[in-house]
Each structure stands twice: as C-alpha cells, then as structure tokens.
Amino acid sequence: MKKAIFLFDYTGIMAKPWADAGYLCYCFDAQHKEGVHRFGNIIQVGMWLDDDLSKIENITGKDISFIFGFPECTDLAVSGAAHFEKKRNKNPNFQNDAMKLVRLVDAIGDHFDCPWALENPISVISTLWRKPNYIFHPYEYGGYLLFDDYHPLYPDYIKPQDAYPKKTCIWSGNGFIMPEKKPVPILTGYSDQHKKLGGKSLKTKNIRSATPRGFAKAVFEANNKL
Known part of the structure; x- marks a missing residue:
C-alpha cells in the first residue's frame, strides 16, 4: 500500500x-x-512536530509517495499585519518561530525524497524564505466538485463548489504538479462567508484554514502515481 503524509x-x-x-x-x-x-485509510497522529524527523519516520516508515502541509499562518499572513508590532514587542522572534514549521514541511519532503507542497495565504513567507511557486483561488478548482455539491463539514460557512475567492499560495518541490484549473462562477470581490468567520476561536480558525475540496481533488489527480 502506498503512503502519503x-x-x-x-x-x-x-x-x-x-x-x-x-x-x-x-x-x-x-x-x-x-x-x-x-x-x-486515514491515520490521525496527535503530536507536536519538531526537527526530529525520526519521530515521523518511526510512525510512517520510509516509503512515502507524497507530502502536503498546512503550517500555522496566524503570525505570517499579511491579513494580520496590524498585530505584528504588538507580537514583536512580546517576542522579537515570533515570525522566525512560525517559519520553523514552514521550513519543516520542506525538510520532511526532502527527507522522504518525494513531491511535496505547502499552503498558506499571502504572507511574509515570501520575504522570510522565498516567493510561492503558485497562487490560486478556491473557485478556480470548484469544477472538480459536483454541481449539486455542498460542504460536508461547514455548509453554513463554505459555499458549494468552493465558489469563493481567497488568494492562496503554494510553495512546492521535488516534482509537485500544480493541477489544471476548472473554475466556477463567483460574485466579484471578497467572499461574503468571511463575514461569519471573524474572531480568534479555534472553530473559526479551523474553518478559515480548511482546504478547498476541489483543489484537494485536483492535487490528487495531478500527483497520484497509482
């Protein structure tokens, strides 16, 4: 059985x-x-990740086909730039600390020598590391979902077929293939669903950071080797 992380x-x-x-x-x-x-076929692993990659390998084994990561964006996304100065006063290294998780995805991809990618919104990753390989909006991959689609986890917050804009960046390596776009129509401007997702609660953070399902399906179709 092939494996992915x-x-x-x-x-x-x-x-x-x-x-x-x-x-x-x-x-x-x-x-x-x-x-x-x-x-x-899904194994949930509850643990903090650090630079000791042997902890991961001891769980997964060595033969990994694909890796995708979603490092925490709270201290990196430019949408939160108004809070950066206050955070820097409390911890001058707060963004370097956040970047450790970003670079960890890169390191794990190289460790297992397989295609890898990570997702984050527009952020200071571009200046603290490098510019993204790709930028997309969720609606650009909505065509991979059925016309009568609805979100199975957050239907009150996320539009059917991911029909909303949100500029999202992808950093990748080791032969990751960015999938072909299949866009669906949207209203111009910002996504009105974000009006419901303010605040700092863990629930809203999880919803805001939920992977667009159309993009997830497209990534699989472009990168699986079965």
Whole structure:
C-alpha cells in the first residue's frame, strides 16, 4: 500500500482523495487525540512536530509517495499585519518561530525524497524564505466538485463548489504538479462567508484554514502515481 503524509492537517480534506484511492494517509496535527489512531485509510497522529524527523519516520516508515502541509499562518499572513508590532514587542522572534514549521514541511519532503507542497495565504513567507511557486483561488478548482455539491463539514460557512475567492499560495518541490484549473462562477470581490468567520476561536480558525475540496481533488489527480 502506498503512503502519503499530511502535516498540520486537522480536517483531513486534503488526505481524503488519496485515502479513497487506496493510499494509507498519515494526518499529523496537535489537535488530534494524542497518539496514533486509524480510521480506514486515514491515520490521525496527535503530536507536536519538531526537527526530529525520526519521530515521523518511526510512525510512517520510509516509503512515502507524497507530502502536503498546512503550517500555522496566524503570525505570517499579511491579513494580520496590524498585530505584528504588538507580537514583536512580546517576542522579537515570533515570525522566525512560525517559519520553523514552514521550513519543516520542506525538510520532511526532502527527507522522504518525494513531491511535496505547502499552503498558506499571502504572507511574509515570501520575504522570510522565498516567493510561492503558485497562487490560486478556491473557485478556480470548484469544477472538480459536483454541481449539486455542498460542504460536508461547514455548509453554513463554505459555499458549494468552493465558489469563493481567497488568494492562496503554494510553495512546492521535488516534482509537485500544480493541477489544471476548472473554475466556477463567483460574485466579484471578497467572499461574503468571511463575514461569519471573524474572531480568534479555534472553530473559526479551523474553518478559515480548511482546504478547498476541489483543489484537494485536483492535487490528487495531478500527483497520484497509482
């Protein structure tokens, strides 16, 4: 059985197409119950990630086909720039600390020598590391979902077929293939769903950071080697 790793992945949305196709998918996130718990082809791993890559390899083994990561964006996204000065006064290294998780995805991809990518909104990653390889909006991949689609986890917040704009960046390496776009119509301007998703609660953070399902399916179709 081929295997894939998904880092900082609470919802498992990016992993689902891989799991449905027969891959064994390891979803690492500190919000998962501590330990290793299998649900079909998805294995939830509740642990904090650090530079000791042997901890991951001891769980997954060495033969990994694909890696995707969602490092925490709170201290990096330019949408939160108004708070950067206050955060810097409390911790001058707050963004360097956040960048450790970004670079960890890169390091894990190189460690397993397989295609990898990570997702973040427009952020200071571009200046602290490098510019993204790709930029997309969720609606540009909505065509991978059915016309009568609705979101299985957050239908009151996320539009059917991911029909909303949100400029999203992808950093990638080791032969990751950015999938072909299949856009669906949207209203111009910003997504009205974000009016419902303000605040600092863990719930709204999880919804805001949920992977667009159309993009997840497109990534699988472009990168799976089964």
